Amino acid sequence: MRAIVMGAGIGGLAATVSLRRAGWEVLLVERTRRFTEVGAGIQLAPNATRVLRRMGLLDAVAALATRPAGLSFCTWSDGAEICRYALGAEAEEAFGAPYLQLHRADLHRALAAAVPSRSVRLDTTVVGIGQDDTSAHVTTASGERLEADLVVAADGVRSASRRWLFGADEAVFSGTAAYRALLPAGEVAGLGLPEYAVWLGPDRHLVHYRVRRGDLLNVVAVFRTRSGRESWTARAEPGEPVREFAGWDARVVTVLERAGQVFRYGIHTRAPLARWHLGRVTLLGDSAHAMVPFQAQGAAQAIVDAAVLGDALTDVTPDEVPGALEGYVRRRLATATRVQADSARAGEDFHLPDGPEARARDARMAAHAAAHRFAPQAAAWAAGPADGPTAP
Template sequence: MEAIVIGAGIGGLAAALSLRRAGCDVTLVEQSPRFTEIGAGIQLAPNATRVLRRLGLLDAVAAHATRPSHAEFRTWSDGAEICRYALGRAVEEEFGAPYLQVHRADLHRALTAGVPSGSVRLDTVAVGIDQDDASARVTTASGERLRADLVVAADGIRSAARQWLFGADEAVFTGLAAYRALLPAGEVADLDLPDFGVWLGPGRHFVHYWVRRRELLNVVAVFEAAAGRESWTARAEPGEQLGEFAGWDTRVRSVLERAGRMFRYGLHTRTPLTRWHTGRVTLLGDSAHAMVPFQAQGAAQAILDAAVLGEVVAAATPAAVPDALGRYVRRRLTAATSMQAASARAGDDFHLPDGPEARARDARMTAHAAEHRFLPQSTAWAADVLDERAPS
């Protein structure tokens, strides 16, 4: 079986590894001329780390990660604790895999190390896909036509392949933007910060946690905005974040001030699809189901897509690829689409104005933490998509 994966982000690399594990000869096509350290923190819940263990990469990722003991939710103005949810050892015992917080570059590096360099085509831009009953072909900007039994489009939230397959469909701006930064531990050592904090306020929320074994504090500050560019590298105006978070707890403002000029990006999603594949070509990850990050499941859902894809392809012949992709979509579409919706609802809940609705939310969260111990999205962590009968 020959496969082409378009896009060497988290989802594309995980797909390449899962397909190689399934016995495929994989070509990974990436438009960037080189891999660079980009992005910031990613949270990996047990549904994702379980897949990394299956791929033989969990130890490599965990070596550079942080394992928070719990998550604290706090009020915006004075930092009063609303509730806390168990993570750490409790999560590992309950769900059979750890909850990790990791720098995106460290996760990307671990995934990249598992893909033979000869399988990766950097500086290669895909400009079209076509197919017939026997094969699928990717056309590159240089005019080359690459043939395979299967094509996986993991080309991100701005997926060109999605438009080639299903027509014009742009990413949707959510009305929210975020500042982000990484601060060395020494720059915030004097602040009384929880190890993993989520601060909730009217129209805004603020998240921080440690990555790189507590060497760096990852900071994300989400706010309502009239417009926002989807970019890893766009910079906010100097001090802009302090105006957006005026009146917030002094610890939050101290972190934002010490962060200096922060990166700023608009939060976008994609409209849910009723199918992800056509014949021998399928979408995966953000190209299929880009979501806001308020359940910390974007990367995890792409990794789960890759795991299921590998399983269905392992059981298929080249002639049966279209049927296998149909099984992949049936196993993943509902769950991923549900997580998209849950993430959007969480953002609405986080941003309630002070008053009765916010107090009712806080009471619900406190009751849930007391009864269930774990974050509400932990129901998704327990839904194991892996076929444990499949060989490791």
């Protein structure tokens, strides 16, 4: 059984590993010429780290990650703690897998190391997908036709495959953009920052946590805006983040002042779909369900997609592939769509103006934290027996 996976991001690599574990011969095609260290911090809740353990990759990933003991939500103006949730060993014991924070490149590197080089085709741009009753194929920009029993389109938020399968449907600008930066942890050691915190303010919020075994502080500062070009490499203008967050707690402003190189990117999503597959071709990850990152579940959902896809396609015949994809989508679509909606609602909640609504939100969050030990990011989709892979 042969599969072609399009896109060597987190979702595409995880799908390749999962399908190979299910006995498939996989060709992973990627349009870039080489893998580069793109992006910054990433968070993996137990629903994703459980899958990494199953793939035999958790130890390698965890060795480069941090395991936060807890998450604090703070007020923008003075850093007053709204509420705090447990993570760390407590969450790992409760959910059977750890909550990790790490550099995206470290996760990407661990996944890539699990894929043989002979299975990867870089500098290969796909310009079309086709299929018939017995096989599927992709056509490359060089005119080459690559055939397989299955095509998995993990080609990201700007997925061309999604358009080829289901018609015109463009990525949607969320109305928010983000500054992201990495600082040596020593540069902020004396500020008294919480270990892992989300600071909430009018039309803005800021997240910070440690990566690379705690050596670096990852900062993501989100703000409402009317324009936001989607780019991982576009740099913010000097002083721009400090101006955008002027008047915030002095510790936040100091972090932004010391950030040095700051990137700015517009946050885009995709509208929910009623189906992800057509015949022998399926979407996976951001191409199917790109979401705002306000519940730290974008990469995790792609990793779970990959695990469920591998489960669905274990021990199938070529004729059974379309039905197996139907099963994969049935197990995943409802949850991923719910996570999209929950993430969007979290953004609205985070950005309330000062006043009665924000005070009501703070009271609601405090009451929730008092009644529940674990942060929504860790708990909400940690078990997922209806759509997650069988626990190892």
